[in-house]
Amino acid sequence: xxxxxxxxxxxxxxxxxxxxxxxxxxxxxxxxxxxxxxxxxxxxxxxxxxxxxxxxxxxxxxxxxxxxxxxxxxxxxxxxxxxxxxxxxxxxxxxxxxxxxxxxxxxxxxxxxxxxxxxxxxxxxxxxxxxxxxxxxxxxxxxxxxxxxxxxxxxxxxxxxxxxxxxxxxxxxxxxxxxxxxxxxxxxxxxxxxxxxxxxxxxxxxxxxxxxxxxxxxxxxxxxxxxxxxxxxxxxxxxxxxxxxxxxxxxxxxxxxxxxxxxxxxxxxxx
Amino acid sequence: xxxxxxxxxxxxxxxxxxxxxxxxxxxxxxxxxxxxxxxxxxxxxxxxxxxxxxxxxxxxxxxxxxxxxxxxxxxxxxxxxxxxxxxxxxxxxxxxxxxxxxxxxxxxxxxxxxxxxxxxxxxxxxxxxxxxxxxxxxxxxxxxxxxxxxxxxxxxxxxxxxxxxxxxxxxxxxxxxxxxxxxxxxxxxxxxxxxxxxxxxxxxxxxxxxxxxxxxxxxxxxxxxxxxxxxxxxxxxxxxxxxxxxxxxxxxxxxxxxxxxxxxxxxxxxxxxxxxxxxxxxxxxxxxxxxxxxxxxxxxxxxxxxxxxxxxxxxxxxxxxxxxxxxxxxxxxxxxxxxxxxxxx
Numbered sequence: 156x157x158x159x160x161x162x163x164x165x166x167x168x169x170x171x172x173x174x175x176x177x178x179x180x181x182x183x184x185x186x187x188x189x190x191x192x193x194x195x196x197x198x199x200x201x202x203x204x205x206x207x208x209x210x211x212x213x214x215x216x217x218x219x220x221x222x223x224x225x226x227x228x229x230x231x232x233x234x235x236x237x238x239x240x241x242x243x244x245x246x247x248x249x250x251x252x253x254x255x256x257x258x259x260x261x262x263x264x265x266x267x268x269x270x271x272x273x274x275x276x277x278x279x280x281x282x283x284x285x286x287x288x289x290x291x292x293x294x295x296x297x298x299x300x301x302x303x304x305x306x307x308x309x310x311x312x313x314x315x316x317x318x319x320x321x322x323x324x325x326x327x328x329x330x331x332x333x334x335x336x337x338x339x340x341x342x343x344x345x346x347x348x349x350x351x352x353x354x355x356x357x358x359x360x361x362x363x364x365x366x367x368x369x370x371x372x373x374x375x376x377x378x379x380x381x382x383x384x385x386x387x388x389x390x391x392x393x394x395x396x397x398x399x400x401x402x403x404x405x406x407x408x409x410x411x412x413x414x415x416x417x418x419x420x421x422x423x424x425x426x
Numbered sequence: 427x428x429x430x431x432x433x434x435x436x437x438x439x440x441x442x443x444x445x446x447x448x449x450x451x452x453x454x455x456x457x458x459x460x461x462x463x464x465x466x467x468x469x470x471x472x473x474x475x476x477x478x479x480x481x482x483x484x485x486x487x488x489x490x491x492x493x494x495x496x497x498x499x500x501x502x503x504x505x506x507x508x509x510x511x512x513x514x515x516x517x518x519x520x521x522x523x524x525x526x527x528x529x530x531x532x533x534x535x536x537x538x539x540x541x542x543x544x545x546x547x548x549x550x551x552x553x554x555x556x557x558x559x560x561x562x563x564x565x566x567x568x569x570x571x572x573x574x575x576x577x578x579x580x581x582x583x584x585x586x587x588x589x590x591x592x593x594x595x596x597x598x599x600x601x602x603x604x605x606x607x608x609x610x611x612x613x614x615x616x617x618x619x620x621x622x623x624x625x626x627x628x629x630x631x632x633x634x635x636x637x638x639x640x641x642x643x644x645x646x647x648x649x650x651x652x653x654x655x656x657x658x659x660x661x662x663x664x665x666x667x668x669x670x671x672x673x674x675x676x677x678x679x680x681x682x683x684x685x686x687x688x689x690x691x692x693x694x695x696x697x698x699x700x701x702x703x704x705x706x707x708x709x710x711x712x713x714x715x716x717x718x719x720x721x722x723x724x725x726x727x728x729x730x731x732x733x734x735x736x737x738x739x740x741x742x743x744x745x746x747x748x749x750x751x752x753x754x755x756x757x758x759x760x761x762x763x764x765x766x767x768x769x770x771x
Contacts, residue, residue, distance in 0.1 A: 171585060171586060173588060173607055176586065176587055176588030176606075176607060177588065177607050179586065179587050179588075180587060180588065180589070180605065180607065183546065183549075183550055183587075184550065184665070203625075204607070220586075223585070223586055224586055226535065226539075227539055227542050227543075227582060227586065228539055229542075229543070248543060256547070259547055
């Protein structure tokens with residue numbers, strides 16, 4: 156029985172069982188998970204709490220959970236990594252802009268550093284902000300004075316907490332941050348923010364048309380131009396000058412799994 | 427809204443924005459809540475056009491730490507941006523459309539939402555919760571409804587997350603969030619073999635059993651490694667396996683972890699802890715092992731014998747305990763009857 160105040164006004168509330176609750180708990184602790192792990196997690200929760208039931212299709216499973224979470228302004232949101240198109244899932248707050256998740260972990264000056272880095276990232280052409288440029292802004296930070304050395308460590312802390320990602324001395328947003336903060340970013344930088352011409356989602360990294368300037372996410376480009384020998388800009392029809400990335404293939408990923416440094420080892424038995 | 431109010435609101439909002447930048451937003455939320463109406467423009471520390479914000483948005487705390495003494499109180503300032511009317515429902519953008527659906531216009535619900543988010547954060551960080559912390563989330567106007575808000579929040583936590591909010595210290599009013607889904611073996615779960623810590627524990631207990639009731643640490647890790655669980659690698663379910671088996675489960679008295687006597691360099695071994703003896707049995711562990719290998723317990727003859735003996739001993743112990751209880755109850759009853767007789771005479 157779901158109390159009336161828990162029901163969404165337009166949607167029927169789904170049924171939560173321990174399978175779903177366990178899933179939520181585990182998803183929460185990870186912050187963000189790739190689809191492959193999410194599926195394993197789901198199977199694990201079934202095995203543990205209801206081993207005789209058939210594992211529901213992931214999409215339905217998640218929609219079920221989301222219908223219950225709706226009145227809490229929380230949802231399991233699905234996204235795609237900007238660089239290689241992996242599907243990812245995170246539990247996000249809809250109502251707050253979830254940077255408040257950060258607010259409890261960081262001091263005022265650290266949050267301001269993040270804000271500054273975020274602005275540089277959004278304004279940049281590549282979606283990356285160099286460490287140097289970010290650190291040059293330490294004098295402008297609110298709150299306690301921060302030295303550059305300290306700021307370097309704070310940036311690493313952001314990386315550890317999956318808010319930023321570092322590549323060769325440059326920083327961009329972690330896919331989790333994009334999932335969680337999209338709303339906030341669009342609202343606080345309405346003019347500077349870039350949007351993908353295909354999926355209309357927030358764009359930090361992507362390819363742009365050199366003629367008309369429209370931008371597209373790498374995975375969106377991959378899908379759109381898949382098996383197209385003469386890729387052309389969907390907007391101005393000019394020849395698309397960039398290398399077309401490959402569409403993400405989960406099967407190939409799994410096989411290559413062991414060799415990747417940050418992938419978990421494949422196991423023969425699940426728990 | 428009467429005309430005078432609009433300019434008052436704007437002035438207040440300006441002051442609030444100024445304050446919000448440097449301090450937490452407690453002042454803002456207090457006045458906003460007191461107004462009874464909180465237009466979504468009210469709590470934007472960064473200013474800017476609020477019109478295109480979804481009604482449910484709380485942009486007030488993006489990256490703004492709470493200046494209040496309890497620094498983990500992120501949610502304290504958020505209460506002001508849940509207007510009671512969905513006036514900006516039409517202007518929300520696609521990504522936030524979910525946020526305003528299902529709004530019953532119930533202002534208490536907004537506080538419940540905040541409370542739940544606060545509790546979730548505390549749960550993830552494994553931090554204790556005081557009543558004072560929770561009270562801070564609830565602004566003056568809603569304090570009389572605190573118990574109701576708390577009750578509804580607990581229900582949500584249970585319903586959606588399987589987490590219980592328990593008052594662990596009724597004097598100092600400390601609360602803890604307990605995972606309902608991770609319980610002991612004693613039959614309160616329908617599937618005792620499954621829980622993450624539990625199945626990890628079962629595996630370790632079975633290794634100990636197979637090793638003659640005392641297992642060298644290397645043997646335990648050998649088995650765990652075969653299942654993809656490594657001492658120095660974070661596991662997608664178990665988290666930190668080494669910490670779990672050498673610290674957490676030891677603290678909970680499920681395992682004993684001790685240095686092998688006279689070992690140099692020191693080596694360690696595992697034994698069953700008293701709680702494991704109390705809550706499970708060799709037979710149950712053997713059953714678990716058998717399931718893991720897709721076979722039946724008797725497929726391991728010598729362990730099966732040992733487990734059977736253990737079962738017999740337990741059965742005898744239970745019978746003896748029952749006899750003692752029955753005897754005690756009988757004598758208590760006869761005493762009571764004797765008293766009644768003498769009384770009614």
